[in-house]
Amino acid sequence: MSSTIERRYLRRKWINKVMLGLSSIAAGIAIFMVALILGYTLIHGISYLNLDLLTQAAKPVGEAGGGMRNEIFGTLILVGLGSIIALPIGLLAGIFLSEYASPKVAATVRFMADILAGVPSIVVGVFVYAIMVRPMHSYSALSGGVALAMIMIPVVARTAEESLRLVPNSMREAALALGITRWRAVIGVIIPGALTGIITGVMLAVARIAGETAPLLFTALGSQFGVQGLLKPIGALPLQIFKYAMSPYKSEQQQAWAGAFLLVILVLGISILVRWISNRKRI
Amino acid sequence: MNTIMPNLVIPDNQGQPVTRNEKGILEVQNLSAWYGKTLAVKNISMSIRTQTIMSIIGPSGCGKSTFIRCLNRMHEVAHGGRVEGCIMLDGKDIYARDADPVVIRRRIGMVFQKPTSFPTMSIFDNVAAGLKLTRFWSHKMELEEVVERSLRRAALWDEVKDKLNQSGASLSGGQQQRLCIARAIAIEPEIILLDEPCSALDPASTLKIEDLMRSLVEQYTIVIVTHNMQQAARVSDMAAFFLMDHDRSGILIEYGPTSQLFTNPKDKRTEDYITGRFG
Numbered sequence: 001m002s003s004t005i006e007r008r009y010l011r012r013k014w015i016n017k018v019m020l021g022l023s024s025i026a027a028g029i030a031i032f033m034v035a036l037i038l039g040y041t042l043i044h045g046i047s048y049l050n051l052d053l054l055t056q057a058a059k060p061v062g063e064a065g066g067g068m069r070n071e072i073f074g075t076l077i078l079v080g081l082g083s084i085i086a087l088p089i090g091l092l093a094g095i096f097l098s099e100y101a102s103p104k105v106a107a108t109v110r111f112m113a114d115i116l117a118g119v120p121s122i123v124v125g126v127f128v129y130a131i132m133v134r135p136m137h138s139y140s141a142l143s144g145g146v147a148l149a150m151i152m153i154p155v156v157a158r159t160a161e162e163s164l165r166l167v168p169n170s171m172r173e174a175a176l177a178l179g180i181t182r183w184r185a186v187i188g189v190i191i192p193g194a195l196t197g198i199i200t201g202v203m204l205a206v207a208r209i210a211g212e213t214a215p216l217l218f219t220a221l222g223s224q225f226g227v228q229g230l231l232k233p234i235g236a237l238p239l240q241i242f243k244y245a246m247s248p249y250k251s252e253q254q255q256a257w258a259g260a261f262l263l264v265i266l267v268l269g270i271s272i273l274v275r276w277i278s279n280r281k282r283i
Numbered sequence: 284m285n286t287i288m289p290n291l292v293i294p295d296n297q298g299q300p301v302t303r304n305e306k307g308i309l310e311v312q313n314l315s316a317w318y319g320k321t322l323a324v325k326n327i328s329m330s331i332r333t334q335t336i337m338s339i340i341g342p343s344g345c346g347k348s349t350f351i352r353c354l355n356r357m358h359e360v361a362h363g364g365r366v367e368g369c370i371m372l373d374g375k376d377i378y379a380r381d382a383d384p385v386v387i388r389r390r391i392g393m394v395f396q397k398p399t400s401f402p403t404m405s406i407f408d409n410v411a412a413g414l415k416l417t418r419f420w421s422h423k424m425e426l427e428e429v430v431e432r433s434l435r436r437a438a439l440w441d442e443v444k445d446k447l448n449q450s451g452a453s454l455s456g457g458q459q460q461r462l463c464i465a466r467a468i469a470i471e472p473e474i475i476l477l478d479e480p481c482s483a484l485d486p487a488s489t490l491k492i493e494d495l496m497r498s499l500v501e502q503y504t505i506v507i508v509t510h511n512m513q514q515a516a517r518v519s520d521m522a523a524f525f526l527m528d529h530d531r532s533g534i535l536i537e538y539g540p541t542s543q544l545f546t547n548p549k550d551k552r553t554e555d556y557i558t559g560r561f562g
Contacts, residue, residue, distance in 0.1 A: 177393040178388065178389075178412065178416070179389030184416050184417070189412070189416070
């Protein structure tokens with residue numbers, strides 16, 4: 001009798017160890033992939049990973065050297081444009097969903113936001129091509145910004161809504177019971193309570209659109225002449241990586257690796273910053 | 284703690300100034316409250332005199348919290364909350380079509396069961412929140428005066444005067460609840476509603492808050508919901524006994540001076556509850 005129990009116990013322990021091992025291996029693979037990407041891009045692009053990358057414009061085909069200064073500016077401008085458009089819309093939508101909407105209306109809006117979030121980014125690019133690039137008869141940074149904003153809005157809205165919902169209802173009631181009007185309660189009490197989550201969501205959305213390539217293919221297009229203004233085509237880091245990766249020239253391929261490394265570091269940096277902020281403000 | 288309150292001029296429902304010699308007199312007339320389709324309290328009528336502590340007692344689930352939330356129009360904030368009947372505050376129905384709930388809530392303050400200090404604000408800002416967030420702009424000196432006055436009245440000043448800039452979350456449960464009371468008094472309401480304020484606190488804090496209520500009643504009208512009959516007996520001047528009717532809605536069985544309700548109740552159900560035969 002006791003030996004059956006012992007055997008069952010030993011079997012349980014063994015299964016436990018196997019599962020622990022398997023899940024550790026899975027976690028290890030995930031970490032390994034990140035390290036692999038970083039390592040690969042670093043090694044292949046090492047020759048071009050210098051200050052020139054950030055300060056030099058692209059050199060003509062065939063010439064060695066050169067950097068991605070204009071493309072980095074381009075990415076910054078596009079991300080900035082996208083954020084200026086998407087953040088007010090997304091944040092207000094999130095506030096609406098969490099604080100003001102009736103359950104039926106909220107469910108509908110949420111559903112629509114989730115659909116928009118699921119639209120492939122190339123479809124967004126083609127759509128903005130049709131509504132902006134064609135009528136304007138020109139590729140432009142503005143349309144690139146709009147395309148990126150369309151990708152950003154549902155992400156910001158949903159994360160803002162989720163963060164606001166985490167604020168306990170007792171706090172809303174306490175604020176309203178003081179005779180504070182609803183919108184001032186939202187601005188003065190509830191949003192500060194959800195601020196960490198909202199900032200995290202915004203930064204993750206920014207990190208995501210910084211690396212989006214497909215929507216820019218038909219809107220910003222890329223430019224060999226640097227930044228020419230918001231109504232002209234503009235280069236961007238992911239676009240340049242795309243262009244150089246397909247090039248037959250070794251120097252351009254290496255620059256593509258360097259640019260890829262830069263992009264990964266950018267996204268990694270934002271993620272680390274996000275973690276640091278949310279760990280600090282543990283309430 | 285006998286601070287004399289200066290004559291304040293406050294706007295009433297229509298925005299006309301009313302000198303505060305008369306305090307809030309509440310008359311509840313045929314109040315019924317629903318959550319969606321469920322009737323929660325049925326046909327409550329009572330009058331609440333000024334400068335008394337009225338306790339609302341009764342077993343769980345008989346609509347005491349719902350009723351007290353109706354008194355400052357917090358019931359309609361809950362999903363599907365609906366009210367019928369009227370509540371006269373100084374002769375004017377707070378549920379009238381042109382009555383502004385925000386103004387009502389400034390005259391009738393509320394403290395909840397769970398101490399809800401705003402965690403992102405300092406203690407100072409917590410107490411001042413009712414003022415800072417309802418006005419466009421306030422003088423810093425005026426805010427400091429109000430905060431100190433409210434904290435003194437809430438018997439919390441000595442414990443926090445050196446750490447007004449720290450977060451509200453750094454206080455103990457009893458201190459947080461007193462902070463919530465200070466926050467509620469800072470806006471100078473006429474009536475203070477307390478929904479089981481001590482149920483989440485230890486006996487020592489409970490006693491402090493009961494003493495606090497006895498000192499506050501000199502200036503405010505206080506209505507307190509409590510599960511604890513001994514607390515009602517200790518603290519209140521008037522008591523109202525609620526019970527669940529056959530259709531599961533709460534009704535008012537009787538109300539009157541506490542001593543009379545506890546020693547000589549008119550209704551047998553009250554007597555059964557008081558003597559502990561149920562509930």
